[in-house]
């Protein structure tokens with residue numbers, strides 16, 4: 130839908146304005162292949178429903194204009210994921226020391242990285258660093274892009290049998306020639322610290338069942354809500370995005386917490402109207418600034434999972450990271466919001482450490 134000149138003029142008032150198509154086209158060559166893929170990381174790469182294009186005007190409706198009423202609301206709580214993640218890591222560290230001192234067990238995490246994606250390599254490096262600081266022993270396997278599925282399966286099988294390893298993680302996305310389902314299925318569920326094994330996801334979806342592990346990013350979202358005393362029970366929650374690693378498990382978790390949950394996705398007819406009914410919004414689509422101020426009910430709590438690089442000539446990297454939610458509009462309407470960066474991202478790694486500790490405790494029957 131073409132925007133009217135008035136709409137475009139008003140949109141220019143803030144940083145969430147969509148770039149012109151020409152500007153978007155200019156942006157493309159600026160990004161190397163890794164960076165282009167990076168913008169779709171976390172939520173988008175696993176969600177084929179959302180196009181992997183740079184944003185254009187058609188992404189936004191003409192009602193995406195911030196109104197005076199919204200602008201007058203000014204008190205918002207910023208949910209500090211970096212701080213909460215640090216608190217969680219300190220708690221984990223204390224528990225690991227207690228376990229080591231009493232039964233001599235050190236938790237072990239094996240990470241398998243296939244291919245040469247820069248973003249994945251950074252995440253794996255950060256996971257390794259976080260393990261070191263927390264007192265978890267990490268085992269890393271880096272395989273070239275052209276490795277075979279059998280090679281990956283062999284490493285998984287060896288880690289499944291290794292008593293020093295309590296958690297196994299295959300960094301996603303995998304190269305396209307690999308069968309992700311087959312590989313994730315090969316991780317034994319007792320060591321599935323990513324919580325992606327179909328049995329763990331199945332248990333998460335069923336009433337009265339307990340998964341051995343909950344996927345790290347959605348678990349981090351709920352942990353943030355708990356630590357900021359956001360009531361979930363009985364609230365209306367909207368999850369935007371239905372990826373296997375974030376949107377779908379986040380919706381299941383919210384439902385387990387007794388929220389009434391709607392999922393908004395690429396085929397949803399009226400996403401703005403549905404989202405506006407939510408007391409809690411979890412946005413995980415991988416589309417920069419898709420959720421505008423007009424989508425948000427005053428006082429809603431927003432958890433923004435998106436990590437999207439957008440062109441920024443003033444930044445030494447040539448880009449900056451933004452979420453799926455237009456932050457500067459949202460802070461005028463919401464009661465609390467996670468920033469990007471520094472919101473959900475750091476929680477993903479903290480929850481991975483938490484799952485690894487949980488696994489080591491369970492395997493060793495340590496309370």
Ligand SMILES: Nc1nc2c(c(=O)[nH]1)N[C@@H](CN(C=O)c1ccc(C(=O)N[C@@H](CCC(=O)O)C(=O)O)cc1)CN2
Pocket residue numbers: 170171252298299300301302323345346374436450469470471472473474475476477478
């Ligand atoms: N096997 C898995 N693969 C992937 C997962 C996962 O949970 N398991 N999640 C994502 C990537 N990811 C961890 O793997 C991850 C993404 C982002 C962050 C983070 O801390 N982001 C920072 C910003 C980082 C930056 O400046 O570049 C933030 O939001 O503040 C941590 C982990 C896909 N793959």
